[in-house]
Amino acid sequence: MKITKIDHLGIAVNSIENGKSFWSDVLGLKFEGAETVETQKVTTAFFPVGESEVELLESTSPDGPVAKYIEKKGEGIQHIAFRVENIEEALQELKDKGIKLIDETPRIGAGGAKIAFIHPKATAGVLVELCQRD
Numbered sequence: 062m063k064i065t066k067i068d069h070l071g072i073a074v075n076s077i078e079n080g081k082s083f084w085s086d087v088l089g090l091k092f093e094g095a096e097t098v099e100t101q102k103v104t105t106a107f108f109p110v111g112e113s114e115v116e117l118l119e120s121t122s123p124d125g126p127v128a129k130y131i132e133k134k135g136e137g138i139q140h141i142a143f144r145v146e147n148i149e150e151a152l153q154e155l156k157d158k159g160i161k162l163i164d165e166t167p168r169i170g171a172g173g174a175k176i177a178f179i180h181p182k183a184t185a186g187v188l189v190e191l192c193q194r195d
């Protein structure tokens with residue numbers, strides 16, 4: 062697979078409204094608006110940083126993956142996302158290598174990106190997202 066860059070860091074917060082002031086007011090990053098992805102029960106907010114972004118994640122439901130993450134580990138970095146050129150190819154390569162995946166096929170994430178998560182059990186505890194943007 063060809064990984065081209067770190068696409069974004071996903072950071073779980075209780076509230077984007079409260080959480081964004083550090084990133085925008087203190088660090089001066091540009092808040093590019095929030096988007097809810099209903100299928101993931103999450104609202105996301107992106108702050109571009111050079112060629113990558115910081116993504117704040119707020120759960121829309123107590124049983125969503127981000128709410129469960131915060132319940133277990135507290136607020137903080139929840140995942141790292143790598144940009145890939147071809148996500149289907151990347152997933153096939155991982156399957157061929159016997160890597161445990163959360164998403165066997167890509168789904169549509171914020172901004173219309175094709176995304177898929179690799180299981181943290183296969184990555185020494187890091188939730189890794191693959192992300193393809195056309």
Ligand code: ZN
Pocket residue numbers: 069070071116140142190
């Ligand atoms: Zn992400």
